[in-house]
Amino acid sequence: MSETDFLKDYDPSAFQRPSVAVDLVLLGLRDGRPTVLLLRRDQHPHAGRWALPGGFVGIDESLDAAAARVLREKAAIEGARLEQLYTFGAVDRDPRMRIISAAYLVLLTETAFDAAARAMPTLLPAAIHVPWAGEAGGPVNVLSPDNEKLTLAFDHADILA
Structure with missing residues (x-):
């Protein structure tokens, strides 16, 4: 059997398929502290919780293109360097x-960080507090500008860690 014949008869529904998403860690410094930009979810699941900007990858879209689209649509940032962190x-x-998510890191200068927060009032600059010493230790705490601990949606505290 040729590959062409094999592909002609191939049934993609024979295997379950997960959805794929991208989540963006928009990281900068504010007052000398690592700070991330978050969005409050207005829909279920986790309505009312804070989340990293993210979205589903389109069927005809690469991971990098999806990350650039989410960066544009949810943070009004164009042309920033996107670095894939982890899946x-x-x-x-x-x-x-x-749902499988590819997390991307975007390191922002203080000027770019503030510009994004001004351009998208739905974005909240939240300070990252690491409650453990060393390079790894578990989820981090994220604090509002009023130093209140924020509850993050999904596994976003793990992504930030």
């Missing part, structure tokens, strides 16, 4: 369905 794929990371 998060815990089976239960999202209650809707099986």
